[in-house]
Each structure stands twice: as structure tokens, then as C-alpha cells.
Amino acid sequence: MIKAGIVGGSGYTGVELLRILAGHPAVKITAITSRGETGQKVSDLFPSLRRRVDLAFAAPDEAALDQCDVVFFATPNGVAMQQAAALTKAGVKVIDLAADFRIRDVAEWEKWYGMTHAAPELVAEAVYGLPEINREHIRKARVIANPGCYPTAVQLGFLPLVEAGVVALDHLIADAKSGVSGAGRKAAVANLYSEVTDSFKAYGVPGHRHLPEIRQCLSHIAGGREVGLTFVPHLVPMVRGIHATLYARLTREVSEAELQAMFESRYAGETFVDVLPAGGHPETRSVRASNMCRIAVHRPQGGDTVVVLSVIDNLVKGAAGQAVQNMNILFGEEESLGLTALPVSP
């Protein structure tokens, strides 16, 4: 059994990790910490876990995290970078669900995240945990930077086009929409039920932290060429789900059928990427509570603009599920182990 620890288990990413790991046949959760909830039973905070998770939150410095095989950080940005070095030294694999190890350019990271990085040397070593691109590097990693939710949906959508080199890289557009759970489980007026319900809005148009992450990765896929990206995130009155609507201009003639084949062949071997038949429109509830990403590709009215639709559950493929997928790869397990539950619909 893989002994797993969770740091910062009282948020939505934390409870989703608990839900998945508690049902994972090869994992034993041995430690869970929360600064704010120390001493409280996990199932008192999350009654959905009653009878199945019999742990209490430990203080961060009292949990025997170095006895774990793997530690997940479901913490705010800036926590994992403080503790990762000691853990890796103790032989513990680290999977950070926050952003500490996602941006390779430390200066760029410090600009967007507004703090000094505590472990730049680990940034260089860390592997970006998007299995559909990086599977082989993940296998041997000590520190995994689990991708952001928007970046996962956007990258999987653009990936075949960028790899094939058929679209202009200077003016990509990602119009992305997220459910409210992406904002986390913290008391804030902006996320109150009465503020969010029956409303829709864009936010962060001048600049969102997922922009440099997406740009870096698409550039990497494009063999280092620079990528121009306009990224506009929106808040949807729903709990779970991300829908990315992507726009790119073709640089040479590619028929809609060829685009369809391009996507299908790129993802033919992937367990967690499902390309819909031509003409499809994936909806977020078709992946709810599952680790699946569903994608459709269109070329409306035969113009030179390609439209890609990509949906994930932000808490699963966009966070906890992808982290467990990475863990499975790290420990040589079947990649889908513990991740086979079907989406919940309706």
C-alpha cells in the first residue's frame, strides 16, 4: 500500500483528494494536516466522509509526513516550496496541487505570485504533471507540479493543433469558464451563493495567473517558439466544471475531417481524454466527478478559424484526480487505478 499524506486537507481540493484516495485500492491515507482545523475529525468537517475516513486533522508540524511514500500539497500557493526539499531528502515524493513548481522562470513566477520563491532549485527539477505530455518524466520525478485547472483544459484542447503546427501561435484565444468550486472553500463575499447564482461574469481580464502557465506549456509543445495568448476566465453559476472554448487560426488548409482525425489519433491511447465524434458539443456534466477530459473540434462555416471545446471537472482532472493519476504513474500502478468511477449525471 502507498502511504499517502495530505497537507492542507480542509479545502475543496483536499476533500476531493480524500474522496478519491479513500476509495483507492492501493493507498492508505496515513496523515492529514490543517492549520485551521487541528484536532477536528475530518468527517466532522466533511460529513460525506463519515464512516469511511476515520482521521483527525493534525497540526502541520506534528504529522509524520516523512513516513509517507507520497505527500500531496492541497495548500495555498507558497506552502509546498517551504517543505518540499526536506521531504524529497527523506525520500518522499511530493505532488503539489498549488502553483509553486509550475513556472520554470522563477522571476516570472515571483512577478505573478507576489512572493520570493523558497526553493528555486526544485523548480528546475520539478516535472509538470500533465501525463498526456510528460508521462515519461513523471515516472522518475521527485517533485510533481500538478497543473492548474484552466491550464489542463486549455492545453489538452490546443495540444494536437500546436503539435501539428497548423495554427498561428501569435494570436491564440482561450475563453474559459469555471464552476465556483475553483475559487476554493474560503469565506469571501464574492463567492456567496447569493452573489454567484443566476449571474455570469468574466474576471481577471487584465491578467490571470494561469496565463503564464499556459503560455509556457504551449510554447514548450511548440518547440520553444513564443506563443501569444489572450486568456479570459469567467465564473459560471455551477459547482464543478471547466469549459474552455479555444480559437486558433489555421496557417494552412486542413479540412474538418482532418482536424477530427488529428485529435482522435493524438489521444487514441489516452484513458482520460475522449474525443467526441465530429460535430459534438461536450458538456461539463458529462465529466462531473470523473477524471475525464472530453474534447470536440470544429471549423465553423469552413472558415480558417478552428474552434475547440474542452471540458473537465476542475476538482478531478483539474486537481485531485490528475494528482492521483500522477501518483499512479510515479508508483508504477495502472494509470487509472482508483479513478474509474463513472461521471455522475444528472
Add this chain to the structure above:
Amino acid sequence: MIKAGIVGGSGYTGVELLRILAGHPAVKITAITSRGETGQKVSDLFPSLRRRVDLAFAAPDEAALDQCDVVFFATPNGVAMQQAAALTKAGVKVIDLAADFRIRDVAEWEKWYGMTHAAPELVAEAVYGLPEINREHIRKARVIANPGCYPTAVQLGFLPLVEAGVVALDHLIADAKSGVSGAGRKAAVANLYSEVTDSFKAYGVPGHRHLPEIRQCLSHIAGGREVGLTFVPHLVPMVRGIHATLYARLTREVSEAELQAMFESRYAGETFVDVLPAGGHPETRSVRASNMCRIAVHRPQGGDTVVVLSVIDNLVKGAAGQAVQNMNILFGEEESLGLTALPVSP
């Protein structure tokens, strides 16, 4: 492997059965029918099942249902009663998720359901599939009447009080609230998103078909004494969940602590009934997408009115999950097999 067939698989109960059975380690779904969707792939109708359910809907008379070990009827009322006799004769177990076999008094049934019963002899034989009361009879049944969603939540809430004989049976009140999926997947203006959202209402106050079902069962639990019940169902703007708020008057002094102990001891051995600690308020999302029923018991201000709060997911413990629980009992499997997925929250 248990060979399972589903009749009427295109509604919400059907897709929930598919979700559960497709992940059940001892089941193989061998047939699924739908009059309206004949020939269509199941996963075209329900994209959440893509890559996992590779069946097409068969016409009702072309499916080899008599080759199944068990057939689930996820049909409108009045269908199972037409086919159950032939199936049982062929040795196939029948689990009806509709109401055909729930009311023992056929005349009463015909009054509430507005049709002539086609198989009164099977009504006499059928077993009411609430495992927490009827486990031993279920084990040997040929036909199981799977309980209604409201009746499940209401009966499990009243059960300990009625068995203990501590409340007046002549004026029980069940104020029940259901999510919209309980109304099924049929085109009807009343169930449109724009009709239901940001609104709340009671319905069926003059009389609802679940009233005689609940009354019959509570009377049975009470050793045949007559039960007076006021039952008011309400529609909640949510997809899944039933919350029953139950009121009963104590006929003798029972302290709140004794009530708590009464509930805990009654359900001590039950996998799918969870009694919250004293003072608790279960919420429906704590059981979403799971087969659990959570219950709390209160005696407000020390008065003689007991208040019980009981929550289930109407599509799981109130329908498909309970049906699979019954199937497990019928076939000698572990009662929780295939039903261990944790609730999805948030």
C-alpha cells in the same frame, strides 16, 4: 457474473442503474431496452457513459430478457406487471423500481394509480424491498417491489419510533422535499430549468401516490395498527436529494438522549443508515450519488414533539442504489458490493 437486464433504460433511474451496474464487479449488463430509443447507442444518449457502456437500446420485445439472471424495471408504472409473470416463470428475478408491486391492497393500488392491475397474484407474492426491514424476505423473493424515494426516506426516519411504540400513530406528519430529478426525464413545462430555478413550492397536498405506500408500511411496522399520516411533498431547486422532516407526538416520556440511543441501536448494524450525533442536521449533499441515508433526531425545547430529519439521494437509496442493494441480497453477494463509492461533495 450476474447477468442483468434493464427495461426502460432511458430515464434518470435507468442511467443511474447503468452508472452503478457498469462499475459493479459482479454484474454484466446483458440487455437494455427502450421503446423510444431503439437502436440508439446508450452512450449517445448519455455521454457520461462513453467508453464504459457499449450497448445499444433494444426494442422491448427483442431483448433476450429471459436469459438474464435479474431484470430491473426502470419503467413507468404499469409496465412491470405485464411482464413479471413470464420472467419469474423463466427463473429470472424481477426488481421493479416503479410502483406496480408496492401496495398489497390491489383495490387501493388501482384507485391511486388509475389502472387495472395485470398481475394481482404477484402482488401477493412480491416482497417490499426495504432491506432495513425486510432483509430476510428479500433473500428468497422472486419479485421485489423497490420502494419509492419519499417512502424510503420517511420510513427509515419513523421506523425506530414506531417500532418502539413511543409516538402517537394517528397524527404523523411528513413534510418532505425532493430534488427535481424525481420528476423524471420527460419533457414537461413544469420541470423546465426556468420554471424550477430560484423557486420552491409544495405539490400534491390533496393526495400523493406515496401516501398509501408509506401508510401501509408504517402500519405494518406498527403490527397492523392504523396510521394517520399527513404527507406534504415539495419541489426543491436541486437535482438530487430528498429531505424528510418528520413530526410525531410522544405518548410517554422519552428523553432526547434516549431517542438518540434508540436510533443508534436500531441502525447499529446497517451499512447504509448513518445516525448523526445528537443535535445534527443532515444535508442532502452529504449523501449525493451514494446509497447512504443519514438521520438525526431532535426533541425541540423539551416538548412532546419529536422531529426527525432524514436524507437520501432519491436516485440512489431512493431508487437505483437500493435496487442494487436488493440484487446483492438476492444473489448472496456482500450487501454493499458496487455501492461503496463515496458521496460527491461539493
Add this chain to the structure above:
Amino acid sequence: MIKAGIVGGSGYTGVELLRILAGHPAVKITAITSRGETGQKVSDLFPSLRRRVDLAFAAPDEAALDQCDVVFFATPNGVAMQQAAALTKAGVKVIDLAADFRIRDVAEWEKWYGMTHAAPELVAEAVYGLPEINREHIRKARVIANPGCYPTAVQLGFLPLVEAGVVALDHLIADAKSGVSGAGRKAAVANLYSEVTDSFKAYGVPGHRHLPEIRQCLSHIAGGREVGLTFVPHLVPMVRGIHATLYARLTREVSEAELQAMFESRYAGETFVDVLPAGGHPETRSVRASNMCRIAVHRPQGGDTVVVLSVIDNLVKGAAGQAVQNMNILFGEEESLGLTALPVSP
């Protein structure tokens, strides 16, 4: 023009008062205060008021409240009682939308609200602002205790039965359901979108502050006789609306038609109480954003239990709208002035 001031204008009751008063033909809003938002433009906080409300929040002690004709307190409990005496001395009418003046028994109030009352002499003088009962007293009041949202819906529902003396007063039951805006616009995890959506729960079963308020008023209506009430509030995943489902036992034979006539005649002259035709089920959206209360009365299956369904918009008839209705009465205006906007549906 009536010069109106608002103390505590940054919550949902405050913004709803602003919405109504900004469109009221006989009112000029001359002052608005908010401790937390001092200096900010009202329409920066509430963009829905842009171009129509050109005020900034003043510090509580800098607003010239004593120059107003009327001051509304849309504050937490315990604020109005500090300032009401000075204002009334200055000839300003006070309408408190919080609970400071609702409970006549000061000791009882202090028990439920956990503080010492600062103005017990005004409690004795204050008039309970439910126009359908107290219109004549309201006309001459200096301080009006605007009723709570639950109490408004529950009292208007029970009123005809209690006045007619046809139901047992010792075991009344009010099973009430509220939208989330009732919890106010304050940062709290429990009211986050992701906590509330697709879920339903009861709360405060052991005791809720609206219980003594309702009990006092029903007792008053009953000529001082004691009233036994079980009150269970629930949280509905919707923004606006209260639905009260009321249960009472008949003490003598009254036919359903007589009950219907009793309700219709009691409310015949009321602008803001609408009795539905026999057999009706009011839904909360039929009163959304309006000051209307809609009521239906049932006697299910001819038993001796009467069921009353009563709906209001908690922010309007349950708060700001009723406050304006009271203001209209106080100043001799048409009772419906500024309150004639039709409900918004869907």
C-alpha cells in the same frame, strides 16, 4: 418628499431598500451609512444601482440622520436600540428591520439574542409592524419593529385560523424554508455557493430566534392564550423566497370550503395578501421581487389536519418591502406607493 436615511446599507436588506426607495415617487434618500464601506460610492458596491443612486456611504456618526423624516435600520441586531431614542427625540421616525424591538418581554429577548437591551422603554412603546394586524397602531408609532421574514410568512398563514379559534393552539407546526439571501451578505463558509447548491438541510431545530417572535404574536392574536409551536427552518438553494408549510389540528368541524372562505374574507381588503383559489400551491417565484404574500389552505383527505402554504419574498414582504409599506402608513401615503412593481418571473 419624505427624507429617508438608511443605517447599514451594505447588506442585502440595505440594497433592497435602496432598490425600492430609489423608485419610490414620494421619497428622497438623503443619507446612508455603513461602517465598513465609509466613503465608497453605493453604486460601486452595487453596480445594479449605477446611474440611479448617486450616494456614498457615510460614517455612522457623520450622517445627518436627525435631519431625516424616517430612518431605516438595516443593521445587525443590537444597533438600532442604541440610536433609536435620540432619533425619536429629534422627531425622526424609526423603522428597525432587525430584531431589537420585536419581543415585548425584554428578558426573553435578552435570552435569545445574548445581549443586554439598551432601550427597554422603547420596546414597550414600539409597534410591531405587520400591517395586516396592526395597521392602526402603526399609523401613530414612533418606533416600528419590522417583523422577521419567517414570522411574516408564518403569521399571515396561521392568522385566519387563530382569529377564528378553530385550531388547537398547543401543537402548531411551522415547517419553513428560506432562500439563502436570508443569511445576509457576510463572508461565511456555510453560505458559499459551493456549500449551498444542490443541497437542502434543516437548521436551528433546537431553537431559532424567530420562534419566540412567532409565538408571541400568535398568542397576541389568540387573545393572550399560550401557543405551543414547533418551528423548523430549512435552507433552500435559491436566493429569494420563503415558503412556510403550516400544520394545525381542527378543534371543530370546518369544511375545506369554509376554510377557503375564512381566508378569503380575512384578507379581502389586503393589497399584499393574495389567497389562491381552492386547491392551489403557491410558489415562491410568483412573488419574487414583490411585496406580495400568496396563501393556500388545504384539508387533505378530509382529515382534521389543516395545511396552510404561505409564500413571500424574504427581502421584500419579509424585510425591505414591508418596511416601506410601514413607512407609507406612517406618513399617510397610499399603502402600496412605490411597491407596485410586478413579480419577476421567470
Add this chain to the structure above:
Amino acid sequence: MIKAGIVGGSGYTGVELLRILAGHPAVKITAITSRGETGQKVSDLFPSLRRRVDLAFAAPDEAALDQCDVVFFATPNGVAMQQAAALTKAGVKVIDLAADFRIRDVAEWEKWYGMTHAAPELVAEAVYGLPEINREHIRKARVIANPGCYPTAVQLGFLPLVEAGVVALDHLIADAKSGVSGAGRKAAVANLYSEVTDSFKAYGVPGHRHLPEIRQCLSHIAGGREVGLTFVPHLVPMVRGIHATLYARLTREVSEAELQAMFESRYAGETFVDVLPAGGHPETRSVRASNMCRIAVHRPQGGDTVVVLSVIDNLVKGAAGQAVQNMNILFGEEESLGLTALPVSP
């Protein structure tokens, strides 16, 4: 008083027209028709109108529509074109809220709407009812083509950029999101509460009927130059609201401040278009139940892509409210008469 008739009053556009017109000080609703609801009281279908609208639905051929001053068609496409000629001949103004008169190219219309046009001569005469562009023509029109909901939001967003000639017209992108009421009040599985809730999807990517309407109008604004537009509509789990996110590429240097000034000056005199301060993000609830359009303009990271955010209530500025605004212009009333109710928020 303006005598107004409504044809097809049983849908969401119809009930919204009723809500607005019933409160309009210069209008008397004299006729309302509905094929499906003939004889039924309007307020039985829409209880929100009880006590305020005392009309019954008439059969289409029995209503004295030719006695009206103006007739609104809140019907499916293809109805108004059958009746408009006779009405205009009788001196009745016609305002069609459907699409019959929106597309000037009849062949194009017939292609997208799949029927033969019954009154091509009126298409040539009809005036496109977007007051912010066409006010003077509206004043003298006999037939007004009320714009679609998406086209209203999209055009008002692009208008200042296109008029100023600062963006490339060949690759405009409109990523638009609509609440579910836009799909109308008809029984359809796709619009059920349980299908739409907690989900998000694009639809009609290969081609949506609002595409040619938007393209025609933007081309008209651009002095007849051709416009290349990619239009992707999405369904949001909310009742009311449209949010258009618009992308255009600058063809010459225009600073963000200049863009802001360009929008502010273009809409300086408009009652129903509100340009937010620089950096703003309008949310749909800030216009709910009102005729307002709120717009913000951004130039993210100083790149050459302009992003415009434009929100309306699809049932008001996107349908019934704009129709009443057009009626006010037609009859020489104050343009905002009857349209001054503030948005309902929360």
C-alpha cells in the same frame, strides 16, 4: 393611452411583455392571444400576474388586433410575416420579437430559417429596432424587427470599435453565453432543470441563426464592408442574462484609455447603455429584470487584441424591454417610460 395587443403571450417573452406593459403608465393591454391557451385566464398560467392582469387568452382569429395601436408578436418565427401586412394596412404598428423581418436578404433568411418568406415586401420596409443605431428610422416605421438577444449584446459591444474603424473586420470573434430562458417556455428534454443545472456547454458551433443577423448589422455599421465573424453561443445554468465576450484585433495603435473614451463618448447620451469604468467586469445580475446593457472594454497586457464584455437581460433589453423601448419611440413617448424599474439584485 396606447392600445397594445400581444400575439403569442404564453411564452417567456410574452409574460415579460405583460410584466412590463402592465406597469407602463401610457399603455392599456387590450388583446392577448395564444393558440394553445385559448380561454384560459392569463393569471392562471402566470400566477405572478394575479390581481394585476385581468385578461384571458383569445384565439388568434378572434382578438380584435386591428383595433390596437400596436401589436407585439411574441410568437415563433414565421407567424408575424403572415399577419403583418393586414395589420399595417389597418394602421396598426407591428413590433415582431421573432426573426421574420431581421434579415434583409430574403434568400439568406429562407436558408437559415427553413421556410419561404410570406411578406418579402415588408422585409424591405421593416426597420431593425436597435435604438442605439436606428432611432430615427424607428420613429417612422410601420414594422419593427426587434433584434435577437445575442445580436443586441454583441452589436452594442462591437459598435464603437466598428464605427471608429480601428479593428480588423475579417476575424471578429463573439463568444456568447445565455441563460436558459432564451430557449423559451416549451417542453423539451434538453431544457429540463436536471439537464441544465451544474453544467455548461457550447451549442450551434457549426452555425446559429443569430450569426447572419449579427454579420449583416455589423457590416451595415461598417459602411457595407464584409464582416468575418466566428460566433459561439453557450448555455449557462441561469434563468436570465446574456454575456458576450468579444475579441477583435486592432489595426492601429489605440491605447486602453482611448478605447475607454471611445466607448464612453459613443454611449454618452444613451439611457440604456452603461459603460463601466476602466478595468470593469460587468455581471449579468447587475442588469437582471432591467433594460440596461453594461459594457467594459479591455486591452489585456497591452497586446493588439481588444476584449469587450457586454451584458444584458435577454428577456428585457434582449426582447420585451427593447420592444417597449421601440414602442415608446414610435409613439413619441419618453424612451424610458415604463422601463425605469431598477435591476433586481441579488
